[in-house]
Amino acid sequence: xxxxxxxxxEAVERVEWSSFVARLDWRQGEHVSLVGPTGAGKTTLLxxxxxxxxYVTVLGTKxxxxxxxxxxxxxxxxxxxxxxxxxxxxxxxxGRRQVLWPKYREMADVARHPEVFREALHSMFSQGSWAxxxxxxxxxxxxxxxxxxxxxxxMQGRALDLSLVAGTxxxxxxxxxxxxxxxxxxxxxxxxRRDLDRIGGLGAHDPQTIRAVVRNLRKHEAxxxxxxxxxxxxxxxxxx
Numbered sequence: 001x002x003x004x005x006x007x008x009x010e011a012v013e014r015v016e017w018s019s020f021v022a023r024l025d026w027r028q029g030e031h032v033s034l035v036g037p038t039g040a041g042k043t044t045l046l047x048x049x050x051x052x053x054x055y056v057t058v059l060g061t062k063x064x065x066x067x068x069x070x071x072x073x074x075x076x077x078x079x080x081x082x083x084x085x086x087x088x089x090x091x092x093x094x095g096r097r098q099v100l101w102p103k104y105r106e107m108a109d110v111a112r113h114p115e116v117f118r119e120a121l122h123s124m125f126s127q128g129s130w131a132x133x134x135x136x137x138x139x140x141x142x143x144x145x146x147x148x149x150x151x152x153x154x155m156q157g158r159a160l161d162l163s164l165v166a167g168t169x170x171x172x173x174x175x176x177x178x179x180x181x182x183x184x185x186x187x188x189x190x191x192x193r194r195d196l197d198r199i200g201g202l203g204a205h206d207p208q209t210i211r212a213v214v215r216n217l218r219k220h221e222a223x224x225x226x227x228x229x230x231x232x233x234x235x236x237x238x239x240x
Contacts, residue, residue: 008206008212009216012213012223012232012233012234013232013233014221014235016235017048017235017236017237017238020224020233020235021048021049021052024052024184026049026052026053026184027183028053028161029157029158029159029162029163030158030182030183030184030228031153031154031157031163031164031165031182031184032049032163032164032165032182032183032186033165033167033168033178033179033185033186034135034166034167034168034185034222035170035187035188036187036188036189036190036222037169037170038169040188040189040220040222041188041221041222041236041237042167042188043067043135044220044237044238044239044240045186045222045237046067046135046165046167047070047071047075047237048237048240049165050075050133050165051075053163054095055095055096055129055130056077056096056098056131056132057098057099057124057132057133058099058100058133058135059100059117059120059132059134059136059140060079060099060101060102061113061135061136062104062136065101067135068099068101070240071099072099077099078098079098079099079101080098080099080101081101081103081116083100083116100117100120102116102117114144114145114146117140117149118146118149121146121149121150121153122149124162125149125152125157125160125162128160128161128162129160129162130162130163131162131165132153132162132163132164132165133165134150134164134165135165136167136168137166137168137174137178138170138173138174141174141175147175150175150177154175154178154182155177166178166182170192170195171194171195171198171199172194172198179199179202182227183226183227183228184224184225184226185224185225185226186222186224187210187214187217187222187223187225188214188217188223189215189216189218190214190215196214199211202225202227205225205232209232210225213232213234217234220237221234221236222234222236222237
């Protein structure tokens with residue numbers, strides 16, 4: 001690492017969470033990507049961002065998930081087990097927050113999940129204006145085979161006011177569109193060379209600077225990259 005890269009990395013501003021959220025310009029139709037290992041703080045940060053959107057569908061991909069339980073208990077999300085379970089939209093609706101969490105009682109239930117999620121993704125794509133949360137992108141792409149649908153969201157969703165909020169533990173596990181098409185990208189600390197190679201070069205940023213910052217982040221601290229404005233900021237979401 002050169003002195004210039006080291007200096008550029010050290011110069012990245014640290015911003016307290018409430019100030020960061022107050023100035024975050026997340027527009028409907030812009031995608032958000034969160035990349036970091038289990039326990040880094042992705043879920044905490046995600047929960048802090050979602051209040052900015054009015055129409056949200058979270059895709060539940062685990063038999064048990066404390067995050068989804070918290071959303072339904074504290075933030076007014078309702079659970080649906082299939083897209084046909086949802087309440088009809090009316091002219092009086094001023095938002096809709098739901099968790100699409102299919103049944104997980106038997107192994108045969110999981111075999112039906114691709115169909116359940118695919119129906120929802122196709123419907124939301126045709127409607128537009130949703131924020132879709134796919135916190136386990138690797139599972140949806142590699143195991144359930146929903147890569148084509150998610151890529152279509154990334155590539156064409158902006159024109160339909162669709163925001164895809166995608167999370168993953170390892171950068172190399174997901175399609176490149178998760179980085180190239182996202183406006184708001186959050187990275188947590190890693191020293192793995194394969195991961196660092198994959199996360200460099202966002203927008204006009206020097207990849208060596210991005211990697212230098214990510215290697216030296218504090219515990220639970222995230223590097224925020226805005227590919228529209230060029231902003232680089234470090235922040236830490238508080239525990240809820």
